[in-house]
Amino acid sequence: MNTIIHTENLTKTFKGHVAVDGLNLRVPQGVVYGFLGPNGSGKSTTMKMLLGLTQPTSGDIRLFGRPLTRASRTKLLPSIGSMIEAPPGYAHLSGRENLRIVQDMLGLSTEQIDHALATVRLTQHQHKLVRTYSLGMKQRLGIAMALARDPALLILDEPTNGLDPAGIEEIRTLLVRLAGEGITVMVSSHLLDEIDKMASVLAILSQGRMIFQGTRDRLFEHSVPDLVIETPDARKALAEGVTGTLVDGGIRLSGVGKDRTAEIVHRLATAGVRIHEVRRVAQSLEDVFMDLTGRDGLL
Ligand SMILES: Nc1ncnc2c1ncn2[C@@H]1O[C@H](COP(=O)(O)OP(=O)(O)O)[C@@H](O)[C@H]1O
Ligand SMILES: [Mg+2]
Numbered sequence: 066m067n068t069i070i071h072t073e074n075l076t077k078t079f080k081g082h083v084a085v086d087g088l089n090l091r092v093p094q095g096v097v098y099g100f101l102g103p104n105g106s107g108k109s110t111t112m113k114m115l116l117g118l119t120q121p122t123s124g125d126i127r128l129f130g131r132p133l134t135r136a137s138r139t140k141l142l143p144s145i146g147s148m149i150e151a152p153p154g155y156a157h158l159s160g161r162e163n164l165r166i167v168q169d170m171l172g173l174s175t176e177q178i179d180h181a182l183a184t185v186r187l188t189q190h191q192h193k194l195v196r197t198y199s200l201g202m203k204q205r206l207g208i209a210m211a212l213a214r215d216p217a218l219l220i221l222d223e224p225t226n227g228l229d230p231a232g233i234e235e236i237r238t239l240l241v242r243l244a245g246e247g248i249t250v251m252v253s254s255h256l257l258d259e260i261d262k263m264a265s266v267l268a269i270l271s272q273g274r275m276i277f278q279g280t281r282d283r284l285f286e287h288s289v290p291d292l293v294i295e296t297p298d299a300r301k302a303l304a305e306g307v308t309g310t311l312v313d314g315g316i317r318l319s320g321v322g323k324d325r326t327a328e329i330v331h332r333l334a335t336a337g338v339r340i341h342e343v344r345r346v347a348q349s350l351e352d353v354f355m356d357l358t359g360r361d362g363l364l
Pocket of ligand 1: 079102104106109110
């Protein structure tokens, strides 16, 4: 399988602060690659380096198998569409006029512009001023601006940020469809939920370091089930030195293996805690994510 984005030890330091720390990205062709991490974990900085917008402090980047250098950047960029941080576009112009600017800059055809507008379902609204657009429409216009050049690679920084569930669903459907057409889509978010259902490969950053890269199934292998104990004596159970939280009808303990389950049940029973039911509950992907990122600053 072709690797579209390949980095070796990609690192960026700002005045001694390591924002991106030795990343080895492997983004295969034609997938939605979810680039996840809490705010400040280095997602935007990484994407800017991939686009040549900021220079790495050290490390190498290969795009489409070619090293990214000042010289190669000019040749590579026409096949890369991107949207970094806030959606672009002039508010006092219409959606169509904004795309017209992209068209002139890149020498695109009118068909390409029409197609991009249709792909993000903005054809109907193309003549309205961007300032009247909803946030979702602005994000979609940003994606259209990135798409108009018919890129082989799309790099989108938090395109679902601030959208309602319907808006997120719309972008999800769009990105999955684009990947199905062979376009490689790298998409970042600080919220796992927003990316989970669209990405087939996930990378998780924490404080500039990559703590996971692989499929969703592989991420689940990191999960240890929770234990739920139903008891009318929940507070007493917690007072017995068992670390957990109160839930409806009992307590919930996270990440408990089989040996510890036996030990905990024995301890509680001996202490006179009435146990009505003990069951294992798989962790949600969100929990796995939280465990991996150490809950550092997640919203
Ligand atoms: N231009 C900059 N100058 C100094 N520090 C920066 C700059 N850009 C980003 N940082 C710092 O680098 C870290 C990563 O930021 P960023 O890449 O924006 O994270 P994310 O996109 O995951 O929220 C943060 O600590 C941020 O404050
Ligand atoms: Mg960011």
